[in-house]
Amino acid sequence: ARTESRGAHAHRDFSERDDANWMKHSLWYSEGNRMDYKPVNLKPLTVESFAPKKRTF
Numbered sequence: 001a002r003t004e005s006r007g008a009h010a011h012r013d014f015s016e017r018d019d020a021n022w023m024k025h026s027l028w029y030s031e032g033n034r035m036d037y038k039p040v041n042l043k044p045l046t047v048e049s050f051a052p053k054k055r056t057f
Helices: none
Strands: 024-029 034-039
Touching: none
Parallel strands: none
Antiparallel strands: 024 034
16 A cells, blocks of 8 residues: 555565655554545644653552
């Protein structure tokens, strides 16, 4: 589906990134056997920081 290389997903026939056309999430839906896309949110969210603490399970 993609005509680019990105991260660990490298293609010999498409060795470069293509952010202009592929800066989006690829979504696969088994129901209906279809593929769709969702834009990448580049606007950062503001989150309050919190102190690290020991993980207990």
